[in-house]
Structures are given as C-alpha cells and as structure tokens.
Amino acid sequence: MTSSFQDDIRNRLRSLDGSEIDVCIIGAGINGAGLFRDLCEQGLRCLIVDKADFGSGTSAAPSRLIHGGIKYLETGEFRLVAQSTLERNLLLRNAPHLVEALPTVIPVFSWMKGVGAALRTLFGSTTAPRSRGALLVKIGLWLYDFYGSRARAMPRHRMMMKSRALADLPALTPAIVAAGLYYDAKISAPERLVMELLKDGMAASGESVALNGARLITSEDGRLTFRRPGGDLLTVRPRIVVNAAGPWIDEANSQLGTPTRLIGGTKGSHILLKHDELVRQLDGRMIYFEADDGRICLVFDYLGRALVGSTDIKAANPEDVRCEDWEIDYFLESLRSLLPGLRFDREQIVYTYAGIRPLPASDAANPGLISRDHSAPVLEPVPGRPFPVISLVGGKWTTFRGFAEEVADLVLQRVGKPRKVSTRSLPIGGGRGMPRDFAARAAWSSQLAAETGVTPERAEELLARYGTTAEAILKDPSPYPDADRLPDAPDYSRRELDWIIRNEMVAHLSDLALRRCMLAVQGRMTRPTLETMADLAADALGWDQARRQNELADALRVLSADHGVRL
Helix, strand or coil: CCCHHHHHHHHHHHHHCCCEEEEEEECCCHHHHHHHHHHHHCCCCEEEEECCCCCCCHHHCCCCEECCCHHHHCCCCHHHHHHHHHHHHHHHHHCCCCEEEEEEEEEECCCCCCHHHHHHHHCCCCCCCCCCCHHHHHHHHHHHHHHCCCCCCCCCCEEEEHHHHHHHCCCCCCCCCEEEEEEEEEECCHHHHHHHHHHHHHHHCCCCEEEECCEEEEEECCEEEEECCCCCEEEEEEEEEEECCHHHHHHHHHHCCCCCCCECCEEEEEEEECCHHHHHHHCCCEEEEECCCCCEEEEEEECCEEEEECCCEECCCHHHCCCCHHHHHHHHHHHHHHCCCCCCCHHHEEEEEEEEECCECCCCCCHHHCCCCEECCEECCECCECCCEEECEECCHHHHHHHHHHHHHHHHHHHCCCCCCCCCCCCCHHHCCCCCCHHHHHHHHHHHHHHHCCCHHHHHHHHHHHCCHHHHHHHCCCCCCCCCEECCEEEEEHHHHHHHHHHCCCCCHHHHHHHHCCCCCCCCCCHHHHHHHHHHHHHHHCCCHHHHHHHHHHHHHHHHHHHCCCC
16 A cells, blocks of 8 residues: 555656756755755755665764854854854754754863963864863853854853762763853754655645655766666756765766865764663763863763764765774773763663765864865856756755755756745744643643544654654554554554655665664664564565565664664
8 A cells, every 4th residue: 555645756756757857956965955945945846866765874973963063163163153053043943843952061171271272273273272171161152152142042151160060970070170061952863854854845846856765877968867766767857956965975976977076074983872870960961071182072861872972083985984893992981081980881882873974175184173164166067968066065964954045045046036935944844833832732742642542641752753743643544553562662653653654755674774763773673673664664665575574684784784783
C-alpha cells in the first residue's frame, strides 16, 4: 500500500522529467534544504537532489549545537557572530520543537592569561590563545551578549566564583579559579530539521520536489541527468544550478565540467557516553572547556547521554571518515582532566560519529583559525553549459537560514522575480502552531488525546519529539494502533515509524534507523528493534524478503563500521 504522499512525489518527478526548471540544487544537507525551502516559498520550480539520503553527510555529524560562535570573537569575525546569534534566536522561535536553550559553563583556570595572545590572533596571528583567563572570558561573554541582543531569547551571562562553580558541578577540577555561565542552544534532531525544511518547500511549491539516492551521470548542453534508485533516469534543464554538496563541492563541480578548488575541510568527531552521574551533574548544562592542549571541547546532556566533542583536524576524504581510536582516547583523557571526580572509559561509549566541515580552502596551519563564514562564488555560463553554477562554500548549521536568504536573493535577481516571502519569522515543520508554554502544551496534548484515544502523556511525548506533526501521526489511518510499541523501545510505536516511512521519503533501512529516529545515537538500538523496523519498511515500501535481508545487513554494517555500534 502506498501513501498519498508517495504518489505525490512520483507525480512531481514525472512532471519535472525533461522539462525546464528554475533551479536545481545538488546536495540536500542543511544549506541545500534551507535554500530549497526559501526558493519554493518564492514560487520557483525547484529540484533538490542528493546522491545519498537527505542530511546524511556533514549535516548528520554536527555537535548538535545551535550556537552563536563565541569562539569566532577571537578571530575578529564579528559579522559572523552577529548573524549566528540572531539566527540562533530565530531558530528558538521558529523550531521550538527541536531547538532549546542550553546553559553553558566555561571553566576558567587563571585570571589574566591569554589577553596578549588574543590580541595577536585578532590582528592576524595564526596561533590561537592556549589559555583564556577570567578577564578575557568576561570580555568575550559581554561581547557575545551584545551581539546576541537582536531578537533576544535568553538571559545574559554571569560569572561565578570557584566555590559556586564547584557547588554546582562537584566533579569539576578544583584547579579552576572561576567560571562563566552563558546561554546558547542545542538541537535534538538535526536530520529531522533537514527533512522538515524539504517538506515545507514542497508544500509551498506544488511543482518542486526533493529526491534522495540519485546520482548525477551527465551534464550536457544545459541538461542534467540523474540516475534514480532502481535505475530510472531523470533529466531536467535548469536555469541555475546551485552546488550545495558540502565537502563534495569540488567533485560535483568537476562533474558539471567546471573543476574548482573551493573546499579545504576539517574533520570533527564526537562520542556519546552512557554516564548517568555525569548527566545528573550537568543538569541540562554544557561545559565548554579547554583541553590540555588548548583546543576547545564540549560535553553536554543530549537526550540522556553525554555528548562529547569535537576534534578539528584537516581532512579531505568525506567518503571514509570515522571517529578514530586516538580521538576517543583524546576525549576520555580530556574528560578525566576536567572532571577528576568521575570515571571515564570506553565501555561507556554507546555511539560515535564524524564528519567533514566544508570550510573554504585554506593554507592556515591551525585548522581552528579557518573561517566558519560562508560565501557563494558563481561560475558563469560557458559554451556547453548555459546555466551559472553557484557553490555554497563554508557556513555552519546555525546560519543556514541567513545563508539561504542571501543566495535566494541572488537567484531571484538572476531569474528576474521578486521576493514574496521572508523566512525570518517562518515556522519550520512541527514548529508551526507549537504551543509555547506549559499550560498551552497541556491543553494541546489533552485535546489531541481526546480526539485520538491516546493518553495526554503520550500526546505530550510525541509533541516533544515531532512538534505539531504529532497530530498527523496520531490521526493517520494506520493499520497499527499506537499501543503497538517497538521491542526494547516502548516510547516508539509501530504507528509512528510506519508514518515516517510513508511520509518522509525513506529509501533504505539505514535512513530510518540513523536519521528518522534517535534510537541509534542514544545507544538504544537493539537487534529486535532493528528487525521490527525492517519489517515495517518492507511492508510500507514493498520489499521482498531478499531486499529486506540486504537492507538489514547494510544497516548493521553501517552501525558497526561508522558508529561503533554492534548489535
């Protein structure tokens, strides 16, 4: 049985095949998805294509923070800090189901160190401060509050003396002299935000479509041809091509016949620990700290696990990126130094991941000093390629909307159409109509419970996970009652996963297990749960037994090889 959503996607693809479209976006990570939504809201006819799953590359490997970039103050990127803090504040309003405030503690180990080094870095030195004393932290936090004043959504910073910091975090090293407390934000499901942007775009433009698992095979005489899953071809004639392939940008430009050297990425790795005592002491906060070598690291409570990151080392191959053993040792040693009152070992690790940041090509010796800002260089048309190619270089998760707005304005100018809609205050996905306070949430959950027969507690659970999309899930004419739960994961139902498979363009079991739900990253995936997911996907997508077994084997391989999870 197919869903009306699946039928709609097929009809859109059939309509686009062979036709002229306004824009083709190559790469469906956060930057591509943000641009797709913006352009669709303006009434343009768009195709966005990814060779893998939506949000499966760099966009699936962030620190899961929505932050204003306090570190960028050191390198003088004040415009980027201003934009990042604004976009963070807007996301707290536009995606409140996925983005929430994150109180952050900065341990300080001296009073005056780092001021001279910070000034040298600000004026172009390639060596970052090895230590940031209380005075420097205070100045930085004051500036951070100043730049975050537009659309302010959170309290201002404050400094704490050593005694107060150790009372709040008893496991913290007594070597500190003080601590700063400020506010950033975190995102519970970055991959879901990518999906919601794509679905919002398709809802705004009935002639636009998102396609995963499709590879560019030819670019000839203004026509792009993609091979779809199953072997079918899709050909379009775009007026403009946007290359949003992240660390694959140079590769994609070569396929388009325009070789470039735009990307010089760095690798970021993370681990997640099952460490109840650390999560209890964090109490919803993040610790943003200097490791012994001066690098900035972080640890915070992510869905009941302690997320630790991040390394920042030059790397060039996004196809073969893993969290290596030495990085794990580095994280564990850093935690032991920061929190000597707690035990840390490899047995606590439930999930690892890594990705390549698509930063601008740079000869900087210190990867931490490569700009996190973005740009959109244009390759103008040439004989045999009548369309321009706009490459989305750099950027970071928090600024995707602002980056998309800049590029969308460039596209609109080139196609001669006005901007119709601003995305600045536009809710995203399940953030649309999201109740904002406790009383409103309780009323919303009670009403949905009365209409669907679930308990108010269950309605609230789904509201927290999916925002107001919970209503569509519970009202879907599914063959599964909501009480039919997954083995080993009783907070997930077969009904909700069946809805996701039919309505969120799942192509492979790994899409469902790794990016449409959070069980794997939480270290809660078990073999019986994955087997049940395979059954649901086979029923919804018409897989035979051989396809089901192949999908299961591939998901097990990816979990083990890429994330250190063995079931």
